Amino acid sequence: MSLLRAVRPWTQWIAGRGFDIDKGEPDLSESDVREKIGILIGDPVIGLDIVRTSIWYVNQAYVTQYSRGRVFCGGDAVHRHPPSSGLGNNTCVQDAHNLGWKLAYSVKGWARPKLLESYSQERAPVGKQVVQRANQSRLDYAPLNACFRVQGAENAVAAGIVRFRDPGPEGVAARKAAQAALDLKQTESSTPKASR
Ligand SMILES: Cc1cc2nc3c(=O)[nH]c(=O)nc-3n(C[C@H](O)[C@H](O)[C@H](O)COP(=O)(O)OP(=O)(O)OC[C@H]3O[C@@H](n4cnc5c(N)ncnc54)[C@H](O)[C@@H]3O)c2cc1C
Known part of the structure; x- marks a missing residue:
């Protein structure tokens, strides 16, 4: 199964395709990639520039604590899941938003350090829910x-x-x-x- 995602309409795209994990990693040689994209779009001779190729695996991973002491983590570092339902970037931005204003208030002395503890308490359950939701959405396809x-x-x-x-x-x-x-x-x- 393959799909196209627009990066810059309509000149730059991600062409993704699934592979059988039991058969090892797929061939990413330029000729193979060109052939697969040709099949996907139904035009084997179209001119293409291939910017980059990579292998990516579906994840179902989350951590239960986002901070310890002066260290605060967010984004894909603490929650990883497939793109189904388009939740990844949004969740990362929400982590940053939650942490950003709390850090500012603490650094400026407007709030006690305890405010920063609420970052992990609030965001870790959301990360878990999003990871499970995205994987369920993938299964539902x-x-x-x-x-x-x-x-x-x-x-x-x-x-x-x-x-x-x-x-x-x-x-x-x-x-x-x-x-x-x-x-x-x-x-x-x-x-x-x-x-x-
Ligand atoms: C195929 C695919 C489709 C997706 N589709 C969607 C979608 O439709 N909607 C959506 O909301 N999200 C989507 N996402 C998810 C989204 O792209 C990620 O959740 C988001 O980009 C993660 O942001 P991040 O800043 O946490 O991590 P990243 O974007 O991975 O940024 C981490 C950065 O840290 C750098 N880095 C790593 N190690 C080091 C180091 N040791 N020193 C310095 N720098 C380092 C990396 O180079 C990278 O630039 C998709 C993801 C994939 C893979």
Whole structure:
């Protein structure tokens, strides 16, 4: 599975794709990357400049204490999770906002040092919740993905789309499953069910 994310519309993009973790890290040679992007966008000869390639893994990690003494941590250093639901950067900015004004008040002598203790108390539970929410959102995409694939087929996605368009019972079942998968995304509870 691959996807494109706009960095600078419409000239700079992130082209991401999943890989089978059991088969080791994927080939990131320029020729392979060009070929995969060509398949993704349906144009194998388009001119591309590749700025950077990297390998990234889904995380489910959070710490329970953001500060000790004079040391204060925030951002991805204390909570890591997949991009699903777009929560990462927002949570980092919220950490910085929470800590910034408290530091200023303490440094200027407007508040007692105890104010700074509230940073970890307030932000650590949010970090945990966000990590669990983002991972749950990722898991909730799995049924949708499954509707568009036929396992074991030479081209699983092409076969999945043929099945999806089938007017017979298999197509009806696939379309119903897709509706159920969309409904799941609509009705996600704010409390994550799963944490792996
Ligand atoms: C593929 C992907 C898609 C994402 N999509 C979204 C999205 O849609 N919405 C959203 O809100 N968030 C998204 N995020 C998450 C978001 O990008 C991160 O949560 C955010 O950038 C983390 O900010 P940060 O400042 O904590 O860490 P970083 O941005 O990682 O910054 C840390 C900095 O520290 C530097 N550094 C590391 N070690 C050292 C060292 N020893 N000395 C000095 N400097 C060092 C690094 O070079 C880096 O510049 C996505 C992330 C990924 C990977």
